[in-house]
Amino acid sequence: MKYQPTIGLEIHAELKTQTKMFCDSANDPDEKHPNINVCPVCMGHPGTLPVINKQAVKEVIRVGLALGGKIAEYSRFERKNYFYPDLPKGYQISQYKHPLAEGGELILPDSGKKVRIRRVHLEEDAGRLLHDGDKTLVDFNRAGVPLMEMVSEPDISSADEASSFAEELKLLLQYLGASDADMEKGQARFEANVSLNMGTKVELKNINSFSAMRRAIDYELKRQEKILEEGKEVVHETRGWDEAKQKTVSQRGKEESNDYRYFPEPDLPPLKVYEDEELNPEKLKNELPELPWQKRARFRKEYGISPADSALLLKNRELSSFFEKAVSELMEWVVNSKKEEAVKLILSYITSDLQGLLKEKEIPVAELLLTPENTAELMKMILENTISSRAAKDVLRAMVEEGGDPSDIVRDRGLVQVSNEEALEETARKVLDSNPQAVSDYKAGKENTMQFLVGQVMKETRGSANPEVVKKLLADLLIL
Numbered sequence: 001m002k003y004q005p006t007i008g009l010e011i012h013a014e015l016k017t018q019t020k021m022f023c024d025s026a027n028d029p030d031e032k033h034p035n036i037n038v039c040p041v042c043m044g045h046p047g048t049l050p051v052i053n054k055q056a057v058k059e060v061i062r063v064g065l066a067l068g069g070k071i072a073e074y075s076r077f078e079r080k081n082y083f084y085p086d087l088p089k090g091y092q093i094s095q096y097k098h099p100l101a102e103g104g105e106l107i108l109p110d111s112g113k114k115v116r117i118r119r120v121h122l123e124e125d126a127g128r129l130l131h132d133g134d135k136t137l138v139d140f141n142r143a144g145v146p147l148m149e150m151v152s153e154p155d156i157s158s159a160d161e162a163s164s165f166a167e168e169l170k171l172l173l174q175y176l177g178a179s180d181a182d183m184e185k186g187q188a189r190f191e192a193n194v195s196l197n198m199g200t201k202v203e204l205k206n207i208n209s210f211s212a213m214r215r216a217i218d219y220e221l222k223r224q225e226k227i228l229e230e231g232k233e234v235v236h237e238t239r240g241w242d243e244a245k246q247k248t249v250s251q252r253g254k255e256e257s258n259d260y261r262y263f264p265e266p267d268l269p270p271l272k273v274y275e276d277e278e279l280n281p282e283k284l285k286n287e288l289p290e291l292p293w294q295k296r297a298r299f300r301k302e303y304g305i306s307p308a309d310s311a312l313l314l315k316n317r318e319l320s321s322f323f324e325k326a327v328s329e330l331m332e333w334v335v336n337s338k339k340e341e342a343v344k345l346i347l348s349y350i351t352s353d354l355q356g357l358l359k360e361k362e363i364p365v366a367e368l369l370l371t372p373e374n375t376a377e378l379m380k381m382i383l384e385n386t387i388s389s390r391a392a393k394d395v396l397r398a399m400v401e402e403g404g405d406p407s408d409i410v411r412d413r414g415l416v417q418v419s420n421e422e423a424l425e426e427t428a429r430k431v432l433d434s435n436p437q438a439v440s441d442y443k444a445g446k447e448n449t450m451q452f453l454v455g456q457v458m459k460e461t462r463g464s465a466n467p468e469v470v471k472k473l474l475a476d477l478l479i480l
Helices: 054-066 159-176 210-229 281-286 292-303 307-314 317-331 336-361 372-383 389-402 406-412 421-434 436-443 449-460 467-479
Strands: 005-014 078-081 091-094 105-107 114-124 128-132 135-139 146-152 188-196 202-207 237-242 247-253
Touching: 005 159, 054 114, 054 146, 054 159, 054 281, 091 114, 105 159, 146 159, 159 188, 159 210, 159 292, 188 210, 202 210, 202 247, 210 237, 210 247, 292 307, 292 317, 307 317, 307 336, 317 336, 317 372, 336 372, 336 389, 372 389, 372 406, 389 406, 421 436, 421 449, 421 467, 436 449, 436 467, 449 467
Parallel strands: 202 237
Antiparallel strands: 005 146, 005 188, 078 091, 105 114, 114 146, 128 135, 188 202, 237 247
16 A cells, blocks of 8 residues: 555543542433532632542553553652633643553454553543533533543554454443443543554544544545645644534644643642552452453353354343353253254344344343343243244243243243144145135245245244244145
């Protein structure tokens, strides 16, 4: 390629703590009323003093450890000075020279490419600006919320890689319990530093989704390429992504570190995490949960699940746990020869039917009336041909909506699958008599007509007939 893209990411994620970074105001992203979760400290009133939120420090250390980074023996906070309406103190307490974690890497799940991590540090968030016609309102509920910032090295070469990196990091934060990283709620924000051939970089802001990230980076790469082709120079600046116009737009010249006039925060002591038992990195490393890439590899080894299918499960930690519990229950019932079939069956129902119902009903996995045990029992009934796959979908919906045992639902609704040819023969003859054209087409060699005829029998029996038995019965009758 004539121009080689070079992309680095800056990712901000609000940490899931009970209180804000330097005060005891509530950290509640679901609060709808403006300026409720505020106090003199986070509003920057004179004479107030900040106190470090230890849980926030702990979460950033855990993120650094999960990425394989080095945790600083000495860290401190600094004041980052700039003036903006949503920054009540006129400065932000952040970290600059001494971040909590440096180094490490994140491996892209699709390609296996390693992207190096430059640093992970801790700071406080600003407030939120709400634009209402010709007015701009400020909500300070978010001001002072603990904010993790992770900066990657410029190892990313495409918009797809950038999106893959961001999605994997979001997954990591959720598995650690450090952040929900819900972009719709503003809990995660992404910025991309984009350049061609390691030339002048442009910072992209206002990126609020993974798809927007891909579009913004793709547009910016094409814009810079056009500038270079015309013999001009790319301007070092900050550009925003305009979703309506699907283009990046200039916002301001890019600030350098000296523009922020960093200096050590005089009201906060330095951090010596190895001296604190609760923050000791060696202790925290041993307490890390199973990480997304570890679970992905285990799913492939234990269950033979493809990367695409495991990706569907891993996106929801509670759903993947539900899957494992259901599989464990089902394995107690099936013989070795059917174990692979059983895993594929339960995977299919969970990643398609169950996920669809969860989305339709807007139910979180934790509040499901359906249990892994009942799910396994339903799968057993399918494997044993007690019910048809069509009937199983209805039973699954009933269990999600009302709870209950699948055996009771099948009995009460008369959904037991009929596999006796004698019991089905009358219905099969009725279908053939009612569809003479389909019968004629089948006898003329159009074998796909059989699927239509099977479907008609299934419809007549309300899904209770065994489709394989129906197909054989119809074939026998059509010979006569």
